[in-house]
Amino acid sequence: MLDIQSIRADFPILHQEINGKPLVYFDNGATSQKPVVVIEAIEKYYKEINANIHRGVHHLSQVATDAYEEARLIVKNHINAAQLHEVIFTSGTTFGINLVANGFSQMLKEGDEVIVSHLEHHSNIVPWQFACERSGATLKVIPMNEKGELVMEAYDQLLTDRTKLVAVNHISNALGTINPIREIIDKAHKVGAAVLIDGAQAVPHIKPDVQELDCDFYVFSGHKMCAPTGSGILYGKEAWLNKLPPYQGGGEMIKEVTFEKTTYACLPHKFEAGTPNIEAGIVLGVAINYLNSIGFENIEAYEKELLKYATEKLQEMPGIIFYGTSTEKASVISFNFEGLHPYDVGAIIDKLGIAVRTGHHCAQPIMEYYKIPGTIRASFSFYNTKEEIDRMMDALKKAQSMLS
Structure with missing residues (x-):
């Protein structure tokens, strides 16, 4: 088991507020944050x-x-x-x-x-x-x-x-x-x-x-x-x-x-x-x-736990559309809400301190396959928590309510 709070203490950038809200960094697929030792x-x-x-x-x-x-x-x-x-x-x-x-x-x-x-x-x-x-x-x-x-x-x-x-x-x-x-x-x-x-x-x-x-x-x-x-x-x-x-x-x-x-x-x-x-x-x-x-076996097991938790939470939301439902997956979720543009959702939740990636993710052929302009991508790392996923869910619900 990982001591998540001890690990999070290694990453100074995580302990800040964005627009008065605690930062939730779920754009790890784009780049990871850096620990103090680095x-x-x-x-x-x-x-x-x-x-x-x-x-x-x-x-x-x-x-x-x-x-x-x-x-x-x-x-x-x-x-x-x-x-x-x-x-x-x-x-x-x-x-x-x-x-x-x-x-x-x-x-x-x-x-x-x-x-x-x-x-x-x-x-x-x-x-x-x-x-x-x-x-x-x-x-x-x-x-x-x-x-x-x-x-x-x-x-x-x-x-x-x-x-x-x-x-x-x-x-x-x-x-x-x-x-x-x-x-x-x-x-x-x-x-x-x-x-x-x-x-x-x-x-x-x-x-x-x-x-x-x-x-x-x-x-x-x-x-x-x-x-x-x-x-x-x-x-x-x-x-x-x-x-x-x-x-x-x-x-x-x-x-x-x-x-x-x-x-x-x-x-x-x-x-x-x-x-x-x-x-x-x-x-x-x-x-x-x-x-x-930290140990890659520990990292992999914990990130799978985060992926499972986030997937189950998102499945509870109405109008959710998932992209990429392979049995073998890393800790990345790509999704949209029916009738909403991913950029609009991403912009709103950013105001609430949630950092996700929206767009085609430099993978336009995938987006063309699904006939969409892009997705909302939440990508998790070993320094993320279930509590942060809960905060993302609250922000997504607010964005969905505002845009619907």
Whole structure:
């Protein structure tokens, strides 16, 4: 059992009022809040060890380099990567996907196929459209059903020996659906395709084991798991990372540079051009250690309890419409009220201190499937409470009454 009040004490931002009402933060799918240990680690970096890394012989540079590489080791152990150099620091999920897609755009050819799913965030659609446009490959889509689940029978039909890559999310940001990624990976590998998993929405809730999953790439952002914005990870199997060309040119990613020819550094530096977001990389390690101190089994169990409680409470309201009713779900609820625009509801409950996300959640194909402009999305984290859900319910009832 989690000591929720003790955990909430770690998050200063939660203890404030919005428009005279206690803040209820249910927009964790967009970004998580930061605990004191993370905030203090950011301050410590700039107060005590701020220096560029990998390049200096002076003391501060060595201390900063050691801290940065220690964070890489923390990530490697957390996701169970086989090799430390399979962990690439990025600015976030979007950067990681674009890095891989750019590499594949130079390896794909006309007649090849890339598969994504109907449940993807735009960041796992648009880069693959770019790759296909540049290479002449074809983009195919795994369809979804009314419950917000992928139609796996259709996926079986899409896979052929022309399939070169499958890119799907672990958990849908818009609906909370947990996809059967192990099955997706296994089937893709049988036809010789590589697999990229967008783990942005998964890593705040569960601990991925990339070796057990056997994925070829796994990407995620730090800011959704209590770390600073501008931090992220691309995990890639060594063999695949060696095949991909560099994404950016500059310092750090080179071995030798002449005007006639440049040779590239070994992994992971081949993909880490320029001065990185050093503080964010270091503090990502701090955030991961914090989450592991709470325990992902505890986080997952508690968030399921919150999801169940909120779902039951919402089901009691008249005119409620749920989107995404998959059996396997993370702590995300997308819903609307019949006849009401989600933006109007969100604006009213904001005045009552309730922070939710309204709109298409960068997942317009999902909204087009349901023929709606968007949804109200409440996304819960381990520092939320049932009492906060009750406050949201009171605010939703008031909004429904005002708008009906």
